[in-house]
Amino acid sequence: MSLKSLQKQLFLKAQDLVPQHQLSRVVGKVAASENKIVKNVVIQAFKAKYGIDMSIAEQKNALKYKSFNEFFTRSLKTTARQIDTAQEAVVCPADGAISQIGAIVEGDVFQAKGQSFSVEQLIGDPKLAMPFKNGQFATVYLSPKDYHRVHMPFDGKLTETLYVPGELFSVNQVTAENVSGLFARNERMVCLFDTSIGRMAVVLVGAMIVAGIETVATGKVKPTGRLELQHHDLALNKGDELGRFYLGSTAIVLFEQDVMAWEEQFKAQSAVVMGERLGHLTK
Structure with missing residues (x-):
């Protein structure tokens, strides 16, 4: 060896x-x-x-x-990031790099090198996960040097948040390739939305030494060791702040089937910045 x-x-x-x-x-x-x-x-x-x-x-x-x-969790100058305001644009929720991006195949989300996990495991509730079974996903990794606020990829109304307790594995290329179901095992906050094209989810995934996750609807998450579902009625526009990480991790965006497509130039390890066009509507 x-x-x-x-x-x-x-x-x-x-x-x-x-x-x-x-x-x-x-x-x-x-x-x-x-x-x-x-x-x-x-x-x-x-x-x-x-x-x-x-x-x-x-x-x-x-x-x-x-x-x-x-x-x-410092804020940026208002001129530091530009939000793609085109009606058909789906934007990147955070600065960082693409971990994986593509289609959810029969309920499975690709993680890395033969590793995957089910969308049901990720969301933490079979009923809430159902709309995304054959949809689209993008996983964005935020490194320590990145801006650590997470923003809305598309206009939507926040309807539910679901805190899912879990482990706190480190999140990086090595663990993604070797820890089975990494993102569906770590502690996370699932944010679910109604949009003009159907359901959307943004999942904020915790990691080792992440000191906390916060959302605009729930405040800073207090780990309880049990599932906690909250209902909301909060309209947020594309580019609005949704949440932030106290020490970084990963944000995963989910859409339903046949409503949008990712831009072809993005693949694993592509560098991204918040607000740039990551995909576009097809519906």
């Missing part, structure tokens, strides 16, 4: 051995700290490690943020 293979196996084994939720809670407390020494040290180290571009941030001075969480 090569050194690289051995390192990969050790990393994957550690995913099971590490106390995922406890570690994430500890990181969450540090990230929320408003102690100037603590938050400044963490922000400076993070900024240096990941080469954060503060020129597009509304507040350019990283040390002006009250906590690491506030820095991490």
Whole structure:
């Protein structure tokens, strides 16, 4: 076995051995700290490690943020991202990279290299998942350096949110290729919408050391260890903020069958920015 293979196996084994939720809670407390020494040290180290571009941030001075969480979920200048306003455009919900994109085949969502999971597992409720059985999906991975707010890919009315408890595996290429059903096993918040072309879902997936998920309808999610369904009646326009990650992970967008198509240039590993055209209506 090569050194690289051995390192990969050790990393994957550690995913099971590490106390995922406890570690994430500890990181969450540090990230929320408003102690100037603590938050400044963490922000400076993070900024240096990941080469954060503060020129597009509304507040350019990283040390002006009250906590690491506030820095991490920083807003951008209004001119930093342009929303494709064409009526037929479906836009990318977040900055990052495409993990996978394509059709949901007989209820299965492709994950990576022979790995897939069912849309029922992802949504967490068979009835709510039914409209997407043969629809379309796009999985967008947000890396640590990215802007970490998630926006609406299309106009819609938020009708339900479903908190689904789960594990907190790291989310990256190695785990996507080797952890079965990764995105349907991790903790997540499912947001469901009525739109002019049918049902739409945006799933915010947690990961190890993600200190929290927040949506405009629910506020910051408080993990309870059980499914929690809430009903809403909230109209949101394309490009409106839907939620944010306190430390990053993944957003998955789902549409029904035969109502839209993804733009052909996007494939796994394609870099994307929030607001750019990711697909278009066909209905």
